[in-house]
Amino acid sequence: MSVLFETSLGDIVIDLEVESCPKTCENFLKLCKMYYYNLNAFFNVSKDFLAQTGDPTATGTGGECIWSYIDKSSPRYFTPELVPKLKHTHKGTVSMAIAPALEDGTKGGCGSQFFITLADNIDYLDGRHAVFGHVVEGFETLDKLNDVFVDDQGRPFKDVRIRHVVILDDPFPDPPGLIQPPSSPTRPPDNSTRIAEDEDPLATLPEEEEEERRRQAAARASALTLEMVGDLPFANVRPPENVLFVCKLNPVTRDEDLELIFSRFGTIMSCQVIRDKKTGDSLQYAFIEFDKREQAEQAYFKMQNVLVDDRRIWVDFSQSVARLNNTWSNNPKMGSRMGGGRGEREEGGRRSGYGGRDDLEETSRYRGSGGGRGRGDDYGMVFDLGDRDDRPRKRRSRSRDGERDGRKRKLSRSRSPPPRDRNKRSSRSRERQRSRR
Structure with missing residues (x-):
């Protein structure tokens, strides 16, 4: 009985020990059928030791068995099947991680997390975790997984994910209440801030494309600023094409x-x-x-x-x-x-x-x-010239200040001296001229 894992580093084919570990294999196959492992990340990778996955939260504290997944009232873990003849002797051994008992009374056991050994003869794990399968194809993928860069917690800086799972053979009937989803999930179940598994951090764009992206980012920032100050109705407005x-x-x-x-x-x-x-x-x-x-x-x-x-x-x-x-x-x-x-x-x-x-x-x-x-x-431009004849003329309203100004003018006119008679003025000038002679 085999399962194909399509990861971001390559494919891995796992043969299951169905006869020796029937309950563990049934749990593993039914979780695969429910797309439970799809887009899960390898959250713990230790060089020449193991690579752990199967936790949707990618924290090492999540995951549950298929029976708890179907019925939340069922126990979160099931009793591990520790078979003495199944040891971590060869590279590519697949084992279920056994969780310890919790302080709230939850019993320990096997849920959904599993790991794959990346080296031979890891005797330390014998009797501590339940072996239920072996990798038969995809050892070059394990070599790539062994060489990934990780932080001090063992989490890869660039996500390594299980993109898809294909069940090659499933001899177990479905448990009551199991309904297969219509499609695989499209988003990872965890909120990862690492480099995406399909992203190349060392990739560089041509200079022209980089300049174009910078200009687009600057244009978006300018449009957002204009929207904030009220010059644009909304930032993503674009001019008409006609x-x-x-x-x-x-x-x-x-x-x-x-x-x-x-x-x-x-x-x-x-x-x-x-x-x-x-x-x-x-x-x-x-x-x-x-x-x-x-x-x-x-x-x-x-x-x-x-x-x-x-x-x-x-x-x-x-x-x-x-x-x-x-x-x-x-x-x-x-x-x-x-x-x-x-x-x-x-x-x-x-x-x-x-x-x-x-x-x-x-x-x-x-x-x-x-x-x-x-x-x-008209286009609402600053220099638009509308029809002047159609513009309504403003009526002058007589305010109190205007009435005061009018009174001042009348008062100034009343105090001004009266105009002189031109005939009298001309006769006086003639007399002056005669006296000078």
Whole structure:
């Protein structure tokens, strides 16, 4: 009766002493059938001595027999089967670790932990632990396990795990209540902080890839900072893929000109040349929003470095999320107010829209809720120039200070001397001139 262990260092095949140790072999096989040993770590490795595993907690204090695993009211351990003729004579001997009795009254015995010897003639273990199998294939794997680097507690710095267990032959019927899981576990049962068994600590990436990863990490940190200060609605926001940024424009180029030129690539939802807020002069860049991403990509490839109004323009995909930030608030209670129906709605009690979608794509977020051109279609930039005629004029409210200022003006006017008569002034000047003569 054999079992195949697929470890991170290689495969190991174990033959079991079914006739000599039936209870121990039954416990071992049924635990293998329940995927109990899958992703367990070798938590204690002593060079030229043994390698211990079978504890899901990887601490040396966990584990239980199959009967306790099925029924928690059953004892945690079972009585070990110590057979005098089975000794730790050869390398690759497999034995169950016998736990001592605990202070709370729990009797000692065999649970789930077992170990494999890594050298010959280890007489010290004879009579202390129950031998129930031998390694018949995979001695090169044992050599690799014997050479791993460990700490002062015998735990490998890099995890060595049992990836999968295959039962080649099982002569025992299943005990009552045993139900095999549908699949093997995907996560280790212990919270290991060691180097993962599939990770290479000495592996180095190319310089370009390392630089790219550093830039991505820096970008994530910057985005998180901007989210904290309120400049971004959330850190993982990304710009739309259907909006183009066009720069190096001629100051005389108008919105209508760009819309006419780019309309041959598809339906344009909005086209706006950004202008100075005070003077209305063009800042020589614009945003063009297409209905579909494919249309924006085609315009990007075709219009790069094209001559428009005696200027070679530069076209790129927009990286601005300013418009998105205008419709979001970091306060959850203000989300429905700020959304205003522009890209955010309620579906079945769950908020959807930008935050409810992974791709964060909504073409309407760059247009006003009215759907028409005008102030609702601008991009919320610092230098946007809206329709001045449509702006509401502020009414001057007469405050108390204003009334006081008016009274001061009237008082100053009343105290000023009255204007002189021009005719009297001209006659006096004539008399003075005659007297001088």
